[in-house]
Amino acid sequence: MNQPQVDVVVVGAGFAGLTAARDLGAAGRRVRVLEARDRIGGRTWYRTDLLGGCGLEMGGTWIVPQQTFVSAEARRYGIAISDSELPSRMTWSDRGTVLDSLLPVPPAELERLEHAVRALLAAGARLDVNRPLSGQGLADLDVSIRRWADDAGLEGNARELLISWFCGCGNASSDTGSALDVLRWLAAMDNSLWGMVKASVLGQTFDDGTVSLARALADDGGADIRLSCPVRSVRQEADHVVVTSAGGAVTARRVLITVPLGVLQDIDFAPALAPEKLAISKENHAGQGQKVWAVARNVPEDLSGYGWGTVFDYVGAMRTLPEGVLLVCFAPGHDHVNGNDPQAVQRAVREYAPDAEVVATATHDWVHDPWSRGTWTTFRAGQITRYEAHLAVPEGLVHFAGAHTAHRWPGFIDGAIDSGRRAAAELLEAL
Secondary structure, three states: OOOOOEEEEEEOOOHHHHHHHHHHHHOOOOEEEEOOOOOOOOOOOEEOOOHHHOOEEOOOOOEOOOOHHHHHHHHHHOOOEEEOOOOOOOEEEEOOEEOOOOOOOOHHHHHHHHHHHHHHHHHHOOOOOOOOHHHOOOOOOOOEHHHHHHHOOOOHHHHHHHHHHHHHHHOOOOOOEEHHHHHHHHHHOOOOHHHHHHHHHHOEEEOOOOHHHHHHHHHHHOOEEEOOOOEEEEEEOOOOEEEEEOOEEEEEEEEEEOOOHHHHHHOEEEOOOOHHHHHHHHHOOOOOOEEEEEEEEOOOOOOEEEEEOOOOOEEEEEEEEOOEEEEEEEEOOOOOOOOOOHHHHHHHHOOOOOOOEEEEEEEOOOOOOOOOOOOOOOOEOOHHHHHHHHOOOOEOOEEEOOHHHOOOOOOOHHHHHHHHHHHHHHHHHHO
């Protein structure tokens, strides 16, 4: 055979790929990274060319200290992070009607709220997030968010709130998202309800954007990173792999695939991808919602709104600009609102702030982005039980990483870094 050009080809320059490339390079291995986009960072994307130059995270944003992998990398590179400012109160929207109360339920429903919290904490206590969930007898929780609420006997506003909250955490609909995958957030935060809230929208953010950490990883790794090079095929030979991309073919001793779940199916593998990986790629995950930024006048500067029966399940103020309050908004479906239409976004925001005047918006369609096919990974009901054990299993000379292969924080930057570290160690042992 011809001498391989590199030791490892890493497919994808998100946090999993960048971390693995860094660790492999530090061990003296020759690495080439092939990235389909014209940038690094994957499903994180820090932009300063929208909304008057204000820094916007179009994708992944928050971290918490309990996410030990990303926190360690931030410390390693001296990346500045800041705690989110806590709102003075929560705003609750019941199908567009703002509730004038501290709690999301009327006094007559406090017992139902207590039951909901007890059910949530009881379910979270069953999970050991340091081990694969598929081997823990949790199939009764690996059901749709709506079914879990029904099985738990939730009622009234408490039921609607928890369903909406689960949908918000998963950026998924109540009929597709796995309740077990969202309960993992709770368990990973030491089964703390408040911790789960912080992990979702009130944690820490990067002062100079997620790109500051992505660049640090890329610069430290010394890998040959090729952008605008979507991979078309991966062909295994007896003792090497040929990877063909828009930039041509490259031979390597091993390959690491880090692309999102829905994108796996677009790569031609020979031998063919394991049927379990191909099946979940074709099903794709349930994170098929929206993240929309908006600048609005006549809204509270500390707005933090949760709603049920609303277009957005969360609307939160991030900072105050000269033009108005910068809001981040989430919807569980990709077609809930036209994020590029200020009037449409205004109607949705007014379900939380009735006098809101939206003057500008910005969004990215991750669902129809061919290199993402969704927002952050939230497994569909039943997918953890059926597929989790197969996602990280190597196939010959081909290895797999990506946040969706992590046990503790899949769907998060931390899970991506965790998977990159694990895959790099796996590759170094194999090499």
